[in-house]
Amino acid sequence: MATPPHQRSARRPTANSPQMMGLVAVAFVGALLLFVITGAAANRPTDREVIIESSQANLTPGAALAAPLAAGPTPRSTVERPVGPYVGIVAGHWGNDPGAVCPDGTTEKDTNLQIAQLVAKKLRERGVWVDLLQEFDSRLDGFSADVLVSIHADSCEPVDADPPATGFKVARSQASQIPTLTDKLAECLRTEYRKATGLEFHENSITNDMTFYHSFNELDPNTPAAIIETGFLYLDYDMIVKQPELPAEGITNGILCFLKTQL
Ligand SMILES: [Zn+2]
Structure with missing residues (x-):
């Protein structure tokens, strides 16, 4: 089914618009930064998790009680x-x-x-x-x-x-x-x-x-x-x-x- 012309123009920005290119670049960099920050936070255990993990390890016979x-x-x-x-x-x-x-x-x-x-x-x-x-x-x-x-x-x-x-x-x-x-x-x-x-x-x-x-x-x-x-x-x-x-x-x-x- 053909798409009406007014919807098509709203969805598909023209590639030769410098303003639009700039916005896309800013959005891309922002998304990348957000990904890096949230990814790092997800991989880093909180202090509480560190304490609980090391405590559990220490309760195992032979494990370091550190x-x-x-x-x-x-x-x-x-x-x-x-x-x-x-x-x-x-x-x-x-x-x-x-x-x-x-x-x-x-x-x-x-x-x-x-x-x-x-x-x-x-x-x-x-x-x-x-x-x-x-x-x-x-x-x-x-x-x-x-x-x-x-x-x-x-x-x-x-x-x-x-x-x-x-x-x-x-x-x-x-x-x-x-x-x-x-x-x-x-x-x-x-x-x-x-x-x-x-x-x-x-x-x-x-x-x-x-x-x-x-x-x-x-x-x-x-x-x-x-x-x-x-x-x-x-x-x-x-x-x-x-x-x-x-x-x-x-x-x-x-x-x-x-x-x-x-x-
Ligand atoms: Zn004695």
Whole structure:
């Protein structure tokens, strides 16, 4: 069907009109710019998407835990600290004294250090910044981090106790200014340590040496802190001395469990 002449002229501009050519060029450039801008925006994730993606990646075992954690309930100290999850691990008695000593020469200090080094390695593999600290490390003064865990072990003497002296203990800092949060750390450590080692929680023998542990008073009271006695060197020797990977796995998983609650 033929198109009426007036419609045809309205739809089809003449190619030799300089004004029309200019308008077409401007429209083309504008459309191109719009395409580039919207295309770039569509391909760039928002900050929120970046955080969610990295958080999900971090929750996968073995993935890097590199996302910055949310700030705690109260402001941290102004001491400079690394970006992202930051954990202090104290190897009990290291740099000071042997702690408990077994007849075969095994010391508590060596046992603690072996486990602490494995914990540090495992956490670093997950992207956590770790400082391995001595018992009376000068860095503990005002220490500010997402977590501090001090690793100790119990006696190598045959303890006549009911129940028998086997099992582990966890105590949190009594000096903590964030008790609810610190309770969560202790809970994560108890759950994950029991799961990894099969040892039972030996609540009866938690002493003031644990709950009023000296480091708890030195560090920033806004740092969630706990002490773990990994087992008794006498009855749990085969676990904590001979298979340090298991206690280290339990402590690592306990710390990761707590860090995840802070994301
Ligand atoms: Zn000790």
